Amino acid sequence: MDESLKKQLQIHACKIRMGIIEGVYHAKSGHPGGSLSIADLLTYLYFTRMHVYPDNPDFAERDRLVLSKGHTAPALYAALAERGFFPMEEMQTLRHIGARLQGHPCISIPGVDMSSGSLGQGISAACGMALAGKHRNDNYHVYTILGDGEIEEGQVWEAAMFAAHYGLDNLTAIIDNNGLQIDGKITEVCSPEPIPEKFRAFGWYVIETDAHDFDQIDKAFREAERVSGQPVAIIQHSTKGKGVSFMENQVGWHGTAPNTEQYEKAMAELKAELAELEA
Amino acid sequence: MSDVMKKATRESYGEALVALAEKYENLIVLDADLAAATKTGIFKKAYADRFYDCGIAEANMMGVAAGLAAAGMIPFASSFAMFAAGRAYEIVRNSIGYPHLNVKIGATHAGISVGEDGAMHQCCEDLALMRTIPGMVVINPADDVEAKAAVEAAIQHEGPVYCRFGRLAVPVINDPDTYKFELGKGVTLRNGSDVTVIATGLLVNEALIAAETLAAEGISVRVINIHTIKPLDKELIVQAAQETGSIVTAEEHSVIGGLGSAVAEAVCEACPVPVRRIGVNDTFGHSGPAADLLRQFGLSAEHIAEVVREAVNAK
Numbered sequence: 001m002d003e004s005l006k007k008q009l010q011i012h013a014c015k016i017r018m019g020i021i022e023g024v025y026h027a028k029s030g031h032p033g034g035s036l037s038i039a040d041l042l043t044y045l046y047f048t049r050m051h052v053y054p055d056n057p058d059f060a061e062r063d064r065l066v067l068s069k070g071h072t073a074p075a076l077y078a079a080l081a082e083r084g085f086f087p088m089e090e091m092q093t094l095r096h097i098g099a100r101l102q103g104h105p106c107i108s109i110p111g112v113d114m115s116s117g118s119l120g121q122g123i124s125a126a127c128g129m130a131l132a133g134k135h136r137n138d139n140y141h142v143y144t145i146l147g148d149g150e151i152e153e154g155q156v157w158e159a160a161m162f163a164a165h166y167g168l169d170n171l172t173a174i175i176d177n178n179g180l181q182i183d184g185k186i187t188e189v190c191s192p193e194p195i196p197e198k199f200r201a202f203g204w205y206v207i208e209t210d211a212h213d214f215d216q217i218d219k220a221f222r223e224a225e226r227v228s229g230q231p232v233a234i235i236q237h238s239t240k241g242k243g244v245s246f247m248e249n250q251v252g253w254h255g256t257a258p259n260t261e262q263y264e265k266a267m268a269e270l271k272a273e274l275a276e277l278e279a
Numbered sequence: 280m281s282d283v284m285k286k287a288t289r290e291s292y293g294e295a296l297v298a299l300a301e302k303y304e305n306l307i308v309l310d311a312d313l314a315a316a317t318k319t320g321i322f323k324k325a326y327a328d329r330f331y332d333c334g335i336a337e338a339n340m341m342g343v344a345a346g347l348a349a350a351g352m353i354p355f356a357s358s359f360a361m362f363a364a365g366r367a368y369e370i371v372r373n374s375i376g377y378p379h380l381n382v383k384i385g386a387t388h389a390g391i392s393v394g395e396d397g398a399m400h401q402c403c404e405d406l407a408l409m410r411t412i413p414g415m416v417v418i419n420p421a422d423d424v425e426a427k428a429a430v431e432a433a434i435q436h437e438g439p440v441y442c443r444f445g446r447l448a449v450p451v452i453n454d455p456d457t458y459k460f461e462l463g464k465g466v467t468l469r470n471g472s473d474v475t476v477i478a479t480g481l482l483v484n485e486a487l488i489a490a491e492t493l494a495a496e497g498i499s500v501r502v503i504n505i506h507t508i509k510p511l512d513k514e515l516i517v518q519a520a521q522e523t524g525s526i527v528t529a530e531e532h533s534v535i536g537g538l539g540s541a542v543a544e545a546v547c548e549a550c551p552v553p554v555r556r557i558g559v560n561d562t563f564g565h566s567g568p569a570a571d572l573l574r575q576f577g578l579s580a581e582h583i584a585e586v587v588r589e590a591v592n593a594k
Binding site: 060064066106107113114115116117118120121122123124125126127128129130131132133135154155158159161162165166 | 307329331333334336338339341342343344345346347348349350351352354369370373374377378380
């Protein structure tokens, strides 16, 4: 990937992470860990891949994204804000009464393509969108992001079977493999591993990538776009809490908001990173 | 009555989809391996390129329907009521109801008239479940004519609609040439002053027969067909409460949460009069021929007449 583009993406990702922390801190609740682990992915998708139109969010031919792991709404909202769908300052209203930024993605929010967050359901909706595209010969692409814990839901595998059966090559599912879910390590709670083999067995083309290296992410999506006749699953090996040192790989940060001291520490880290990137 | 034409509303559903396909080009049909039974197979035969089988995976089917609707299609997601409303409830609630997507659910084999398959498939809870979802329209047509009209009304309504159809062939009581379906509007089929029977689905015909019997006994029964359980025609119901002072409801559904509950809620709030509910009395069904089951569970003209007499005597 071009170095200046990569730098630009890193800046966007850092600002999205700041938006996540702002949102969760002001909400005094929410899910920072899994939001931070998909910040780079959402940056890459919204700033290099997806044809979306902040001035016309409902444009019929737009690419679509369903955040199946909807509890990480802060990441989606911050990415949409960074992409220009609404002001980043709005992150401070996340989960507030009367605010439009709901605790889980809501279709009425500009840029949000599907209400989601009851785990396992988003991928089915993404299949429906992809099927509509195939049915009408539209050219849009559908992305859906799932948690690695989320794929314990049976509906995910109903959808996986469906997508392969109908050859939905306009659908890419990204599995955020950060290894942690609420009750602990995914391998200790009720292991969904081996994840690549499962998707392969269901007829998907599987690619694995690092989740925080834009060169590798780009390589994975370039490989994905060459696949035809079957859906693609990109399993991204990520770090829960990525970008905030004390949140990284800590299961406790799945669904806990930082207190003021922690908020200031996290923001200081991200601001320092941003200053370095912009230097 | 042997010359009365009979048809199962599931059959009407399949035929209506075919009849409306040309007019509504975004109409698309999903099923979950029950196309032969739900009668979407009729549509599949005519429009194979607009039919998608989801396999035995109702949860995913409802989610796929949501995605199709979000992308501008008008999907009819079809299965038995047990699986469409029951198994997939939470997907219907969260992926269709909450985003208020334009999905139509075609639920067949509702109620105990499923017959021999028994309790496992006899869904008597679907109206209750669907009625609680904000913004969900719930329709339970009485016959072939009404069922076909309901399918088109569902298409014309922007938002989620649950349409309930039956397996059993039932008498055609409406005239296809003059019938007009108005979403959310009850239909007064017979005027009367002593008691009002408010019925839905296949019990509408039974209510009419009961009214005829009772007329001979000097009891004047008003019969109202409520094909739209939600939004409920409260005005018509309250008016009936005011004018007849006594209500009997009849439905092939649990007495908990369906038409009877909805009517009782409306009447209690605006004009409290006694409401007697005929339905499945908080019990599961069992195997047997549909006609025998309906009789056994009191879902018959005879039982409606009995309850009306009781209502009159209590006045």
